[in-house]
Amino acid sequence: xxxxxxxxxxxxxxxxxxxxxxxxxxxxxxxxxxxxxxxxxxxxxxxxxxxxxxxxxxxxxxxxxxxxxxxxxxxxx
Numbered sequence: 001x002x003x004x005x006x007x008x009x010x011x012x013x014x015x016x017x018x019x020x021x022x023x024x025x026x027x028x029x030x031x032x033x034x035x036x037x038x039x040x041x042x043x044x045x046x047x048x049x050x051x052x053x054x055x056x057x058x059x060x061x062x063x064x065x066x067x068x069x070x071x072x073x074x075x076x077x
Contacts, residue, residue: 038064 061069
């Protein structure tokens with residue numbers, strides 16, 4: 001089998017099934033209430049050097065009035 005460079009590979013979209021969505025369930029992402037963005041969202045944070053990851057999470061919880069928050073790994077550079 002001959003390998004082709006990426007720009008010569010022919011690509012296409014494969015759909016196993018077409019799906020209909022139910023407009024009565026969920027929200028339009030642009031009309032979703034901010035409370036749900038906060039509850040189910042993520043914050044991409046560029047942590048400054050100095051404070052610990054734990055300390056920054058505590059600040060975010062306090063600023064947004066959250067009960068639960070955490071980080072998915074180190075926040076250090």
